[in-house]
Amino acid sequence: MQIIKDNLIMNDTWRYILDDTGIGEGDVIVSLSILKESGETLLNRKGKLGIRILPDDSVASVAGYLPHLTLVELYFPELADGRLFSHAWLLRNRYHYPGEIRATGDFLPDQVFYLSRVGVNSFHPENTQDLSATLAGLNDFSVNYQPSVN
């Protein structure tokens, strides 16, 4: 599986765990409910841990877990739900989360410039196999009018 991370197309080994059957070895991204149910086990296993945040979730509710997380996934169930842009901004600016923030799901190359400005640094769009357009989207603009995360 390939993703874009820090402006490069690269192979990725994270696995998205959508239910609690067979979390297994390696680096996994789990839902907020799984993390809440089996937090202790997950935090003590080998391998890195990430969490999936949906637009309906609140960033405040995961704040306590952030020191243990290597990745926060922002999953777009439908085209560019604007709440996730604020979630990313809050993760970086309010909670000072330094790890990977990854956008997944339904977004377009046309939104990655904004996403990168609010602090998202990796991208795994579900509606394209060709990551070159997504990568190019990061450079749609070379100027901006307002401060954000980047």
Added chain:
Amino acid sequence: MYQYNEIDQKLVDERVAQFRRQTERFLKGELSADQFRPLRLRNGLYIQTHAPMLRIAGPYGLLNSTQFRKLAHIARKYDKGYCHFTTRQNIQFNWPKLEEVPDILAELASVQMHAIQTSGNCMRNTTSDHLAGVCLDEIEDPRPYCEIIRQWTTLHPEFDYLPRKFKIAVSGAINDRAATQLHDIGVHIVRNEAGETGFRILAGGGLGRTPMIGHVIRPFLEKKYLLSYLEAILRIYNLYGRRDNKYKARIKILIKETGLEEFTRQVEEEWRLTKESLILTEERINTIKAFFTPPPYDEIADRDESFTQHLQNNPAFATWFKYNTADHKVSGYRAVFLSLKAPDVPPGDMTDAELDAVADLADSYNFGEIRVTHRQNLVFADVKHADLFSLWQKLSELKLATPNVGMVTDIICCPGLDFCSLANAGSIGVAREINQALDDMDYIHDIGELKINMSGCMNGCAHQSVGHIGILGVDKKGTEWYQITLGGSSDNEAAIGERLGPAVAKNEVTKAITTILDVYVKQRLEEESFLAMVKRVGIDPFKEQVYANH
């Protein structure tokens, strides 16, 4: 007015390039219609009844003659030779070809214009007072703050995918000419007890299906916090505004459902955490203010005597002067309204030839500047007395001097069913019929200030719910009917109009309006305006007459 620097120019140029790529991907089938929609909307492009409609931003209504000539060129080359001015001080073309829109945007960028965020669920064009900088009742010129807000809202990375559209208006005067109480955010420049100017912030106003008057959520905000406070409001709205039902997605519904007190608490708490990280510095304000310094006025303009002679000798000129010009803070100058409401012309429309002619007149008489009003007229804000008579003559030749500004035939009107795919009913034809029925200018002047606003559907683009008389087109089993409201206002005493009764058929609208006017003329007290009378007597006297034969 504001002039682009390299960064501004680069931003609009890069936006054109981005939209060109998006259009190509759509035409090649690489973007679906659903994927392309939010992208094209954010560039002002609607798919309409007959052709796409392109809405271009008129930043707080301020344009120059070069930009007008470009609009004329676009009207000729890419459209059918005309354009339409809107209640958001924007410009619409109704006949562009989709594949040519990137070229149109490139033409606009060459004169420091764009169509960014003129539609879609994002922060729209900031609107303001068309008499900014010249009116007598001004506390401070709002235009520098409009420009600061324009820049902050443009391509804002966090707030470009909001639950619904979001509109901000700024007023710097005692009398609100920007309908700020009917915006998602209204910004009033006010002076506090210590004599410092700052902002009163309103939120939750809006028109459309559920019209509401905005609430004051902060009585006084220091200037340095303008952007941080806007950011706090937008973040709360972006996170908590409803996304499950587009008719309940505006911030006014969030405030209603959350409660004003709790919403305000959330905004203030958010702002407390971020206020010091987004400071609007005095230096920045002054940099932008430098673009809005007064033009080089003629210091002896008030010594002109020819103009008072013309007023005495020419009643038509005197009438025009009375109704289509306004006081100016500089002695010897007037602000002049160009009426886009001549009989037989769709309200707010201009041809390419008129655009060019107005550009020339602006260069000759008004320092090259042209303003768009939210009532779909134009303003030359700085005309000296000695020029008024010849300007009037030239405007008369162009049929832009109908002395009806603020009068009953100065109708705000949306494009309606003739052009708009959202509309349920026609509006331009009804406006024409009303205009034809009111062909006696003396009668119109006797009626005095009366604002008719007419929209062809619930979306309310023509602000019918705040018209002194509002007319709303509705569809009843495939035929066009019209609901009439009375007593609305977008001024300081903002009010939502009250419904007169059942909707009337298309061929009865004009009769209903003339009946309402007759009731007013017969029952008004001396010097009582239509709005004042409606407030005094309510709608019943009007209702009885309009529905007398039903």
